[in-house]
Amino acid sequence: MARERWLLARMGAVAAAAMVAAMPACTGGEGAGSPRPSPTAASTAVSPTSAAEGRLTIFHATHLDGNYFYEDGRTFAHYAALLKHLRSALPDPGASLFLGNGDDITPELRRRTVTGYDVGQERLADSGGLGAIAALNAAGLDVDTYGYNELEWLDRLVRVIPRARFAVVSANVRDRRGGEVYGAQFGARQWVIKNVGGVRIGITGLLNADAARFAGPEVQVLDPVTALREVVPRLRAAGADLVVVLSHLDTRTEAQQVAKNVAGIDLILGTHIGELLPEPTRVDGALLSVPQFGLEGFGQLDLTVSKGRLIDVAFRQHTVRASGPEDPEVSSILRRYGGRPG
Numbered sequence: 594m595a596r597e598r599w600l601l602a603r604m605g606a607v608a609a610a611a612m613v614a615a616m617p618a619c620t621g622g623e624g625a626g627s628p629r630p631s632p633t634a635a636s637t638a639v640s641p642t643s644a645a646e647g648r649l650t651i652f653h654a655t656h657l658d659g660n661y662f663y664e665d666g667r668t669f670a671h672y673a674a675l676l677k678h679l680r681s682a683l684p685d686p687g688a689s690l691f692l693g694n695g696d697d698i699t700p701e702l703r704r705r706t707v708t709g710y711d712v713g714q715e716r717l718a719d720s721g722g723l724g725a726i727a728a729l730n731a732a733g734l735d736v737d738t739y740g741y742n743e744l745e746w747l748d749r750l751v752r753v754i755p756r757a758r759f760a761v762v763s764a765n766v767r768d769r770r771g772g773e774v775y776g777a778q779f780g781a782r783q784w785v786i787k788n789v790g791g792v793r794i795g796i797t798g799l800l801n802a803d804a805a806r807f808a809g810p811e812v813q814v815l816d817p818v819t820a821l822r823e824v825v826p827r828l829r830a831a832g833a834d835l836v837v838v839l840s841h842l843d844t845r846t847e848a849q850q851v852a853k854n855v856a857g858i859d860l861i862l863g864t865h866i867g868e869l870l871p872e873p874t875r876v877d878g879a880l881l882s883v884p885q886f887g888l889e890g891f892g893q894l895d896l897t898v899s900k901g902r903l904i905d906v907a908f909r910q911h912t913v914r915a916s917g918p919e920d921p922e923v924s925s926i927l928r929r930y931g932g933r934p935g
């Protein structure tokens with residue numbers, strides 16, 4: 594399959610990060626956006642300049658819309674088997690991430706239906722999100738964010754976040770009762786930093802601003818640019834070499850605005866609405882990647898980082914097929930939670 598390469602120069606990121614008040618650098622293997630800023634944040638001077646060198650691979654996106662089964666026989670077990678196979682075949686499987694972009698955690702697993710030109714969904718037995726979380730855990734998901742499907746039942750969903758082995762992050766879905774990410778008391782974070790292949794990857798997520806219309810009374814969906822202008826400097830100051838945004842945005846409008854108006858973003862991954870991109874596209878300093886999603890397929894980004902900058906990206910699209918193998922662990926979870934209601 595054709596591979597595309599770009600030489601990239603991140604524009605403005607280092608300069609922008611240098612202007613913000615720094616927070617203490619993260620010392621552990623994984624950092625996370627604290628529910629409250631550190632009291633020493635404003636007075637601790639830490640240089641955000643990075644000298645990181647490394648290679649890593651990112652698999653994305655998800656955007657399953659709750660459809661863990663397709664009418665044509667494909668299931669999330671096919672998706673997981675292909676992804677796990679590719680991941681284990683990497684020179685260093687540990688230097689990889691599997692990143693979601695929301696619309697994945699539904700109360701029940703769903704089966705996509707197609708009648709003529711109509712695409713619908715059959716809702717299977719309600720497990721309170723446990724089926725979706727178990728399947729995503731078994732597939733090796735590292736980080737996900739809130740999409741519309743999560744927003745619909747967010748007050749209940751957040752209570753099962755402790756069951757997720759992946760991090761749940763959002764820069765702009767906030768709790769009106771204090772301004773922190775919604776679900777912070779159950780483990781949701783504005784961002785996380787993952788040490789992967791010698792590079793500290795700062796990861797946050799954004800939901801389409803229009804989703805505010807569907808939010809419950811306690812939930813606030815902030816303007817994506819406003820929220821990210823707050824979160825990206827914190828990520829940089831906390832030691833992130835690269836900043837990755839899990840996107841549940843409108844690619845044609847919001848993702849472009851975010852890339853143009855927020856300094857310091859390296860990658861914007863996935864979409865809520867907008868055309869697929871046959872290859873990642875540069876928008877100002879950020880690279881926008883929108884591969885196939887759902888059970889159709891996913892993208893692979895092989896990244897090379899030098900002196901803290903993303904200098905090379907190779908993209909590959911992978912297609913999930915019903916004729917491919919099924920991951921046995923995910924398969925057994927789908928059988929367990931894929932019964933009909935009642």
Ligand SMILES: [Zn+2]
Nearest residue numbers: 696740741865
């Ligand atoms: Zn969506």
